[in-house]
Amino acid sequence: MPNETENITAGEQAVENVTTNMDLLRFATAGSVDDGKSTLIGRLLLDSKSIFEDQLEAVETTSKGKGYDYTDLALLTDGLRSEREQGITIDVAYRYFATPNRKFIIADTPGHVQYTRNMVTGASTADLGLVLVDARQGLTEQSRRHAVILSLLRVPHLVLAINKMDLVNFDRDVYEKIQAEFAQFATKLNIPDLAVIPISALQGDNVVNRSEHMDWYAGPTLMHHLEHVHVASDRDLVDTRFPVQYVVRPKSDEYHDYRGYGGQVVGGVLKPGDEVVVLPSGMTTRISAIDLYDKTLPEAYPPMSVTIRLEDDVDVSRGDMIARVRNAPSPTQDIDAMVCWMTTTPLGPRQKLAIKHTTRSGRALVKDVLYRLDVNTLHRDLESSTLGLNDIGRVQLRSTIPLLCDPYSQNRDTGSFILIDETTGATVGAGMIL
Structure with missing residues (x-):
């Protein structure tokens, strides 16, 4: 019968396996100033139990010191002093959290026109774009601007979150009017997947928990949508692309014959035995093994970072690309x-x-x-x-x-x-x- 130490080790291994195999979603928030982006992220972190007690206490203390009769959740993401003083987001703030279903990386991007470059930076790696609009204001120029940028950046999934529904008495007509207006505007853009969700970030309606005030809304909560939106098929699994980042040559007697090529798979699926070409030299060879830490893998696919070993001693260096012989990019x-x-x-x-x-x-x-x-x-x-x-x-x-x-x-x-x-x-x- 296993002892207590073995049970702990087995439990830690189980947690590690779950965490390692969990899907990852990167999403970026966008919208006009004061639409509530930072407050929404604070609410997501709070209601998903992703905030330490000392962090919450610090925010509550700061909120009371400013005379607020509620906890200012935006303080959880607006980290720069100038952001706190002005009440706006300037730089891109990244936050990380996980639920039992998925891991998340959030990019809280600025709403001001002069910080468009920051918004582009934050959204460039996103799987999903989250555009907030104030239910009282409806679609603004900045809302449209950010939707266009997300479309240009080919972000495959977009959520229009109609925030501050509590300030319009959770009126269904307000929601439907904004939804119809944005749907018409979106016909000009390249948005493969669009969801429209009415929320109140301040009170938590339809963020993590369903709203009792909007029983007319039958769709998912924001968190449920984020947990279940399908992103695996968004990656290119047809065109094999492996930019070489580093030549791995361990300096030890045990591995003195080892030569591998480290990098991230950004397209296609790689398997041992596959015939590949090294670009721009054009030399062909086959994959002998794919390594990850101290183990070999049967295959590698985006966005995995691995080390590839080749059967032949071909000249490969940083900046080269490994691709399929019959499906390679043209230099x-x-x-x-x-x-x-x-x-x-x-x-x-x-x-x-x-x-x-x-x-x-x-x-x-x-x-x-x-x-x-x-x-x-x-x-x-x-x-x-x-x-x-x-x-x-x-x-x-x-x-x-x-x-x-x-x-x-x-x-x-x-x-x-x-x-x-x-x-x-x-x-x-x-x-x-x-």
């Missing part, structure tokens, strides 16, 4: 992309920048700025030859090295890149390849 130096510009110095023709695509780095020349996109109306400003801070536009680039890319609509990892100022080392642009 190209001419890039046509939508770029979000993130600095005050305008982007214009003949400008030279560093470019980073997957694990590959080089330099790029701006050949032309074709147009600037008005993200409120989707109008293309063909007269604009430059992009200013927070602008999004279509840009043509020429890189000094061949990039192993796919269209962004096909693969968000191999279809995106960042532009870097070589003088300061600052990221100044984010691109989505067309």
Whole structure:
């Protein structure tokens, strides 16, 4: 019969297995200022029991010190002093929590126009976009703007959360009016999956627990939707892509013959025995094994980070890509992309920048700025030859090295890149390849 120590070890192993195998959902919040994004995240954390007692006590103390007669849940996410003083979100705040069904990474993004670049950063890796609107205000310019950006970023799932329903007496007509208006607007966008949920973040209605005040609403609560939205099929499981990040050569006698290639699978499924090609050299070989820590795997798929061993001693280094022989990206130096510009110095023709695509780095020349996109109306400003801070536009680039890319609509990892100022080392642009 196992002793107490063995029981504890077995329990810890069971917890580790559940946690390791749990699905992960990344979602980003967006919306106008004071729509309640930070309060909503605070409510999710509170009602899902994901807050430590000392954190809650600190927020309650701060709330009382400011004269609030309720706990200001926004203080759980607005971490910068300037955010607390102004009552707005400036930087992207990431929060992590888990339920028995799924793990979550939340990006609380700013609502102000001048922080559009921060919103793009937070939403660029999201599986789901959560757009909040104030039930009293309805759809605003910023609500539409953020929905457009989420559509441009190809975020596959979108939730429109109609917040502050308690301030309109939980009126069904208000909900249906906003729902119909957004549904009409969404026809212009690329939104494969849309859900509309009425909530009150402050009081907790339809956030984690069902609302007693909105019995007319038959849909899921926000938490139930987040736990059950299907994201596994959103990843590209057809086009095999493995950008090599690191050559693994352990310095020990036991593994002195070991040579592996570490990185993240961003597309397709890899298995031992598969015939693959190493790009850009074009050398072909087969996968001999796939390693994860101290064990070998029968297969690897997105977004797993693994080490791949090959049968032949081919030349592979950081920046190379392993792909299928008959389904490999074509190396190209001419890039046509939508770029979000993130600095005050305008982007214009003949400008030279560093470019980073997957694990590959080089330099790029701006050949032309074709147009600037008005993200409120989707109008293309063909007269604009430059992009200013927070602008999004279509840009043509020429890189000094061949990039192993796919269209962004096909693969968000191999279809995106960042532009870097070589003088300061600052990221100044984010691109989505067309």
